[in-house]
Amino acid sequence: MNTDSSTFTKQEDGGNVWLSQNNVQTSDLTDHGIQPTVLDNEAEVGKAMLNELLETAASKEGDINIALLGGRGAQQMHRLLGELAKTSEQDELFGRLNVFTQDALAPMSMNNCFSFVRDFERILGPDFFKKVKSFTPMQTDKEDLEAGLIEYLNKLEALGGLDIFFIGHGPEENQASHLAYIKPFSGAQSTHVAGLIPISSSILEHHISKFKAGGSIVNEQDEEECRSAGYILTLGPAAILQAKKVVQSVVDADSAPAKVQTYANVLNTKLSTAPEELLGQLNANPGLWIRLHPNTKSFVLPSLGL
Template sequence: MTTHKPAFSREDKNNNVWLSYAESADWRPVDKGLSPTVLPSEMAIGEAMLNELMLTAEEKSGEINIALLGGRGAQQLHRLLGELAAKTEHDALFARLNVFTQDALAPMAMQNGLSFVRDFERILGPAFFEKINSFTPMQTDSDDLEGSFIAYLQKLESLGGLDIFFIGHGPEANEASHLAYIKPFSGAQAHHLAGLIPISSSILEHHISKFKAGGSQVSEADEQECRHAQYILTLGPATILKAKKVVQSVVDAETAPAKVATYQKVLHTTISNDQAEAAEQLNANPGLWVRLHPNFKSFVLPNLGV
């Protein structure tokens, strides 16, 4: 495990700030294709995601670094992990886990009921957080968001990067999609590790309604503070591509029907081998980044229509 803290550079793309290494390696787009696995239920998808974690634990010795997926996509996985953490059979596994969040609204108090951290605590339960090796959320209440974000990235780098990036699929206009919160036309490029993206009122409304529907306890003060958030903090393409394994779940097409068309577009769009053309495709539709990862699995429900 290295303790080297790399230098970071800052790029402003249409008011979106992207962080990357000061010296970034060149890249060549190679489309790996996409073959989704259709499973019968959210529980089955949660079990499949848990199985991917167990496989990594068998294949790798030492600590395991994972990025949690927020929202509905991984709730069954989190419930399963919470149930296991309440027992002792898998304590050795939990003791190996370094857990990271992948996106956040900011500025916002870390105790806000509309933060992903509170939602993780609610579903995973206290035993999970007591037993894991470490938990590193994105700091959303700092006076220096960029500085705190860089410290977060340095810790992730010092631990060797992600072993599993649990990721979702978010619908956007024009049948595009976002990953983590890499938004269309936000200027994300292959060397960008993370970004700070201006937030829209529509995203805030969607976030609030999603959390309420999911059972989160939200006070009026929490809601008002959330409505004043200005940025989305998100991991970027480089962090996705560097992860040793990317595991996607898409479970809510019934309540978010736009995902049917947006996932189909990712499924049937081939990324160009030309670097400039590929960059344009990925900027317009960030959901395509998963097609470049050599160890990617996508678990979906039948209602996605694939």
Template sequence: MNISNSQFTRYEENNNVWLSQKSGEEFNFNDYGIVPTVLGSEAEVGQAMLKELYDTAASKEGDINIALLGGRGAQELHRLLGNLAKSTEQDLLLARLNVFTQDALASLSMNNGLSFVRDFERILGDAFFKKIKSFTPIRTDTEDLESALVQYLTKLEELGGLDIFFIGHGPEENHASHLAYIKPFSGAKSEHIAGIIPISNSILEHHISKFKAGGSLINENDEKECRSAKYILTLGPAAILQAKKVVQSVVDADSAPAKVQTYANVINTQLSSDTDQLLQQLNANPGLWIRLHPNTESFVLPNLGL
């Protein structure tokens, strides 16, 4: 596609397509580390995430822009929000929310049981989507995925970027990990706000297994269509780093035991002071990007063995 008239610059290498803002500023690679907060249950993690939303709502006026986390990590938060939407208790807050998805597999019909949209609708419920200000998913049911992604990013930029990026932690080979769906060696850089990258078997299996672990009802045709997906659409490092707050949750080490080591690596890896070497570390293990954000919370359970 031709994006010359948009506010984004296109970069492609090794079949990975990344979009960046033309007016992007130079990024300072400061390591802020990660100090996890270990909580006793998934319910407590959900409450802690909801408190972060309440704190943001109290600290500003007007709209609140959030990226929802799919799969198991934020299900308790979504149940809490869904229950609030059934009452009038937080209607004023809900009416301020502009809600975005953060990643997707493509091509995939939007009503596939393995799409994040269906999963969000299942747990958050109809009342939530009726009460919020807007819901903007990444479109996966179009032949022109880049144009759809640019439209999505344009709306996100027009609204001023994310106030809260609710994010997870996905295991990868060689004890690496992904944030959103930024996979290892996809060439993601600090200026890349979103990308379309070839799918990997590890992410495909992780995607299906986390939906099943989360209780999604998936039929044979949905899984067959999902397994034929060729691309990952994901927000990139710039979207994470430019968010005003990043709230991470890791709750499923029991069903995804590889996370014990991959999360430990995010905490304990010594980041290089040499920018070129640091970029190589981030490319090999995208889970490390979270350490470069100055305002991060990471809520985890004791099953990570910390």
């Protein structure tokens, strides 16, 4: 596996470590807005997300590279994919899929029950993983987390980048939000493809409670290790902006009511046309990065009150 770090520049901001690809032009920061699609229930959101994948498969030849969304947002799509994998109906599609994760807690053993990988295995099922062309998680158990992240990024780049970035919307303090795990005031810029973010106890509590509520089989030893994690590995704004398509889902405003206001802020905030002021807005509320992508779908439920 290629672990060459010479194609990346490292920047640090308040304990946050960001990686930028050398010789990559700065992304266009045009505000494209969001036009959310309100669907009746999670099952309909799952079908809509799957249809976006099927449309991409029909519109291109060769491999399809996707970033899976963890948590509740994509569980219905994952269940649909798992059911399809038990049949031969979409074997041609699965044989073209290169699947990547988009964030992870670290350091933590890869078989920890609080890892997104274990949750993906639980819902997608063994047939899915047998049939996809490749599955590349962020490595959370390496002694050198940064080197592991570069290894991951080199593979993603070699395959041509993401065709679909399946993404969620996470609420933050002060009615802000995160994408992947790009945190407010972490210094993320448009050239940053991935980062290592110091983790807070509140994020750990949210992560653990989310897994327990989602039906994961957990144990005390894994929970103790999870609580000792010090970082979040995450894809950055450049990975979002360079993806060919971004597909967002927001389905849990009933259990996370803060999303009602934080999503509304992403929809309605007036973005500045002054570059420095715009970067300040994006740093304070990273959920806004999604508005700078020209090909975004946002599937939501009526519980957001739109």
